[in-house]
Amino acid sequence: MDASTGRTATISRKTNETAIEVTVDLDGGGKYDIATGVGFFDHMLEQLSRHSLIDMTVRTKGDLHIDDHHTVEDTGIAIGQAIARALGERRGINRYASLDLAMDETLTRAAVDVSGRPFLVWNVPFSAPKIGTFDTELVREFFQALAQNAGITLHVTTLYGANNHHVAETCFKAVARVLRVALEADPRQRDAVPSTKGTLG
Ligand SMILES: [Mn+2]
Numbered sequence: 001m002d003a004s005t006g007r008t009a010t011i012s013r014k015t016n017e018t019a020i021e022v023t024v025d026l027d028g029g030g031k032y033d034i035a036t037g038v039g040f041f042d043h044m045l046e047q048l049s050r051h052s053l054i055d056m057t058v059r060t061k062g063d064l065h066i067d068d069h070h071t072v073e074d075t076g077i078a079i080g081q082a083i084a085r086a087l088g089e090r091r092g093i094n095r096y097a098s099l100d101l102a103m104d105e106t107l108t109r110a111a112v113d114v115s116g117r118p119f120l121v122w123n124v125p126f127s128a129p130k131i132g133t134f135d136t137e138l139v140r141e142f143f144q145a146l147a148q149n150a151g152i153t154l155h156v157t158t159l160y161g162a163n164n165h166h167v168a169e170t171c172f173k174a175v176a177r178v179l180r181v182a183l184e185a186d187p188r189q190r191d192a193v194p195s196t197k198g199t200l201g
Contacts, residue, residue, distance in 0.1 A: 112155075
């Protein structure tokens, strides 16, 4: 880990469906400046930044006249790519973390391996198709894009919960909290890659 340059990255991504600019600082303090045009999604990304302590600037202009799908998925791709680039060779990190996160009546478990191997296991039941105007199925789409592009194995399970806003929010907060630990420096690793293979590519 090179403290002089810092673990930061900026990703610009433009397609016919979305134009996105994302900047992350993995060693930040949870400062965020987020505008995707989708209010509920902004609220969720603010939780992700605040509780991971990853500083995050996100600007997405998406084809919201169709629906929120491309905006949410492509923002997940860009944040994932920014995290992967900022991580570099993944030296000196804790790599693993898990926790159960409570919010009122809801409990969600997240576990992460910052392995370089993308994988999502998703076991989160929503009892309604919408939270306001937001499609609940897009929560999974976001984390699929994030895991795939950050190169992380991510398991998310909601053990119980009634309110769909709480279910979604616990997913973002739980993943934030496990990323905070897994991406942080392990002082006993120094600059070693935490794998017997010697690489987390
Ligand atoms: Mn909320």
